[in-house]
Amino acid sequence: MFDEENEDLLGSAYRNYIAREVGRPEVLQNKKKFLAENFIDRPPAFRFAPAFVVPALAAACVFMVFNHLQTQLNPVEGPLAPIYSTAPAAAPISAAETGPQSSFGESEQPLLDNPVANYKKPRVVVKRVSSAVGPTMVYQKLYRNVPVTVVWVFAGGKH
Amino acid sequence: MQDPDKELVSLAKAGSKADFGKLVNLYYEMVYAVTFGVLHNRESARDVTQEVFLKVFRDLHKFEGQSKFKTWLYRISVNAAIDVVRQRKPVDSLDATDASDDEDRAPVIITDKSPGPRDLSEQAELRERLKKAVEQLSPDHRAVIVLREWEELSYDEIAETLGVQIGTVMSRIFYARKKLAEILGIEMKKENLDV
Numbered sequence: 001m002f003d004e005e006n007e008d009l010l011g012s013a014y015r016n017y018i019a020r021e022v023g024r025p026e027v028l029q030n031k032k033k034f035l036a037e038n039f040i041d042r043p044p045a046f047r048f049a050p051a052f053v054v055p056a057l058a059a060a061c062v063f064m065v066f067n068h069l070q071t072q073l074n075p076v077e078g079p080l081a082p083i084y085s086t087a088p089a090a091a092p093i094s095a096a097e098t099g100p101q102s103s104f105g106e107s108e109q110p111l112l113d114n115p116v117a118n119y120k121k122p123r124v125v126v127k128r129v130s131s132a133v134g135p136t137m138v139y140q141k142l143y144r145n146v147p148v149t150v151v152w153v154f155a156g157g158k159h
Numbered sequence: 160m161q162d163p164d165k166e167l168v169s170l171a172k173a174g175s176k177a178d179f180g181k182l183v184n185l186y187y188e189m190v191y192a193v194t195f196g197v198l199h200n201r202e203s204a205r206d207v208t209q210e211v212f213l214k215v216f217r218d219l220h221k222f223e224g225q226s227k228f229k230t231w232l233y234r235i236s237v238n239a240a241i242d243v244v245r246q247r248k249p250v251d252s253l254d255a256t257d258a259s260d261d262e263d264r265a266p267v268i269i270t271d272k273s274p275g276p277r278d279l280s281e282q283a284e285l286r287e288r289l290k291k292a293v294e295q296l297s298p299d300h301r302a303v304i305v306l307r308e309w310e311e312l313s314y315d316e317i318a319e320t321l322g323v324q325i326g327t328v329m330s331r332i333f334y335a336r337k338k339l340a341e342i343l344g345i346e347m348k349k350e351n352l353d354v
Contacts, residue, residue, distance in 0.1 A: 006340065007336070010336060010339055010340055010343065011308050013285055013286075013289050013343070014289065014293075014304065014308045014309070014339070015308060015309060016286070017286050017289050017290065017293075018192050018195070018196060018305065018308075018309045020286065021192070021195055021201075022188050022191060022192045022195070026201075027187075027188065027191055027205075030205050030209075031183070031184070031187040031188070031191075034183070034187070034209050034212070035180050035183055035184060035187075038176070038180075038183075038212075038213070039176045039177065039179055039180030039183055039216075040176070040177060040180055
């Protein structure tokens with residue numbers, strides 16, 4: 001149309017101008033978004049997959065790490081022995097539960113004269129402990145209103 | 160005439176969104192370039208591009224395959240963009256200078272009024288000048304320039320796309336280039352017409 005060199009110059013400048021515009025990252029992003037919103041068939045179950053997959057994978061990872069650490073710290077050697085347990089013995093009913101309730105302003109001192117309150121436990125000396133249920137015995141009891149797990153291990157097995 | 164998109168178009172006509180998505184993936188940048196070339200506004204070009212694809216998918220049953228799908232897509236894109244420009248504001252059209260009696264005219268000499276592109280060290284400055292130059296073209300002239308210079312369509316293909324005579328295409332391209340050259344300070348001689 002006009003001299004070839006200038007035509008090339010003009011064409012080149014124009015192509016650079018459009019190429020720069022079309023090559024902007026936003027154009028590609030808009031295209032992907034438009035495609036995803038309108039022209040990609042996906043089953044409804046997978047539409048929100050990222051919202052579920054990421055937390056699920058995170059939870060699985062945490063579980064695996066925890067499980068691994070637990071195995072490292074508490075290795076179980078040999079066959080697992082059964083753990084027997086007995087129910088805790090019933091606590092004796094105290095005098096405070098059975099005795100008369102003191103009324104307001106009344107001293108509780110007279111209770112000291114109560115034979116129940118003055119009862120002294122006989123001294124017990126334990127010479128030998130044995131278990132009828134197995135080499136170990138586990139039970140729970142309250143100690144100052146705190147549940148405590150008591151584990152008895154009988155050395156040498158059942159006695 | 161073998162249309163490379165025939166199979167995808169058939170599947171899309173049958174209602175396959177995924178297959179039409181492949182066409183979108185293929186031609187999104189092309190449609191964006193054409194609409195931007197006409198509109199010279201990013202947001203408008205993006206909106207029109209996406210509207211074009213939605214319209215094409217909706218009206219795909221109207222496509223009879225007498226032209227290539229790509230040509231049909233060009234036509235819809237150019238028309239949609241030109242419609243937006245015309246709704247936006249009136250633009251002084253260069254059509255008045257599209258006289259077919261080009262050969263009766265005197266040689267056109269555009270002298271340098273400012274430093275030529277070779278002297279422009281800053282590419283950004285050249286782009287800015289080019290942008291301003293293109294904005295002075297009418298939508299019809301912008302359309303032929305983008306189809307010719309960017310899409311590298313032949314005059315026949317541009318004529319088929321726009322539904323105009325090939326002489327009109329040649330005339331529009333000549334005057335669009337002339338205007339751009341004038342603004343950019345490129346010397347242009349009519350004796351070298353090569354259409």
